Amino acid sequence: MTAGPHQPVLYQEIIQALQPRPRGRYVDATLGAGGHAWGILQASSPDGLLLGLDVDPHALRLAAERLAPFGRRAILRRASYTTLREQLQTLGWQQVDGIVLDLGLSSMQLDTPARGFSFRHDAPLDMRFDPDQPLTAAHLVNTLEEAALADLLWRYGEERRARRVARAIARHRPITTTRQLAEIVAAVTTSGKRRMHPATRTFQALRIAVNRELANVEAVLPQAIEALAPGGRLAVIAFHSLEDRLVKHYLRSVSDRCTCPPEMPFCDCAAHARVRLLKPFPMRPGEEEVARNPRARSARLRVAEKLA
Numbered sequence: 626m627t628a629g630p631h632q633p634v635l636y637q638e639i640i641q642a643l644q645p646r647p648r649g650r651y652v653d654a655t656l657g658a659g660g661h662a663w664g665i666l667q668a669s670s671p672d673g674l675l676l677g678l679d680v681d682p683h684a685l686r687l688a689a690e691r692l693a694p695f696g697r698r699a700i701l702r703r704a705s706y707t708t709l710r711e712q713l714q715t716l717g718w719q720q721v722d723g724i725v726l727d728l729g730l731s732s733m734q735l736d737t738p739a740r741g742f743s744f745r746h747d748a749p750l751d752m753r754f755d756p757d758q759p760l761t762a763a764h765l766v767n768t769l770e771e772a773a774l775a776d777l778l779w780r781y782g783e784e785r786r787a788r789r790v791a792r793a794i795a796r797h798r799p800i801t802t803t804r805q806l807a808e809i810v811a812a813v814t815t816s817g818k819r820r821m822h823p824a825t826r827t828f829q830a831l832r833i834a835v836n837r838e839l840a841n842v843e844a845v846l847p848q849a850i851e852a853l854a855p856g857g858r859l860a861v862i863a864f865h866s867l868e869d870r871l872v873k874h875y876l877r878s879v880s881d882r883c884t885c886p887p888e889m890p891f892c893d894c895a896a897h898a899r900v901r902l903l904k905p906f907p908m909r910p911g912e913e914e915v916a917r918n919p920r921a922r923s924a925r926l927r928v929a930e931k932l933a
């Protein structure tokens with residue numbers, strides 16, 4: 626089964642993981658262009674329902690067009706996935722059978738120069754998923770103290786030359802465009818092993834900070850586990866190690882995979898387990914998918930099933 630043009634990352638794997646069925650209720654908490662949502666609705670025909678969330682009105686518009694053939698089976702809301710519990714309450718959905726979180730930004734957002742996510746285009750330094758939120762990348766770059774900026778680059782970008790980059794940024798303020806920032810960073814860093822652009826880590830760090838990505842993931846995971854019906858599944862795709870580590874640790878902490886040291890005498894992890902992990906390791910895209918879509922390269926999928 627295909628999702629039409631622009632097949633999303635790990636599409637088959639998501640559909641296999643969720644095993645959508647008629648009458649099921651599903652949430653795509655990061656709707657994007659609606660590719661995964663399309664597959665879930667198709668596989669749960671004729672009467673499965675899907676709630677799709679996104680904070681980006683452009684994404685919602687595209688998804689609404691794509692999912693129009695499913696009529697009222699697709700319920701789309703402009704809302705952050707951090708409000709998942711509230712969104713489900715509004716619909717009167719006590720429990721759901723599957724939830725997808727495809728974290729990070731979409732190709733559509735990355736490839737739209739005006740969104741300011743990419744150093745490959747020259748555009749205002751924006752990087753907001755939600756264009757109505759006040760905080761932009763330009764604000765962070767031009768107002769944070771040098772030490773705070775270095776800390777941000779180190780923590781969210783794992784940029785080894787964080788202090789040097791922060792110093793260069795502080796010296797060149799005000800910085801208003803993506804190209805200006807990319808050139809300033811490139812002048813004081815190198816591209817690293819994988820020949821990525823020298824500004825990759827800086828751009829990643831700013832995007833994570835602008836959109837509070839890690840805090841949001843931390844906020845949604847417990848809500849997602851709580852919302853699942855017994856046997857329901859949560860599938861999370863992460864694109865960078867910070868995010869994946871967070872997902873891995875959280876899912877392990879609520880799973881039946883005990884992480885207590887063997888000498889621990891009173892371990893009762895199994896009794897408190899809320900989920901079973903489908904695999905101990907993340908699933909990765911196959912060679913064929915990476916050849917077709919090189920951006921899929923860093924995707925990692927983890928799936929957990931709610932225990933009774």
Ligand SMILES: C[S@@+](CC[C@H](N)C(=O)[O-])C[C@H]1O[C@@H](n2cnc3c(N)ncnc32)[C@H](O)[C@@H]1O
Pocket residue numbers: 633654655656657658659660661662678679680681684704705706707727728729730731732754836841
């Ligand atoms: C990788 S894309 C999802 C692509 C989607 N799976 C598809 O099939 O097209 C991630 C989406 O999550 C959205 N997003 C980011 N943070 C969000 C949040 N806190 N709440 C809801 N959506 C969010 C982004 O705007 C983006 O559209």
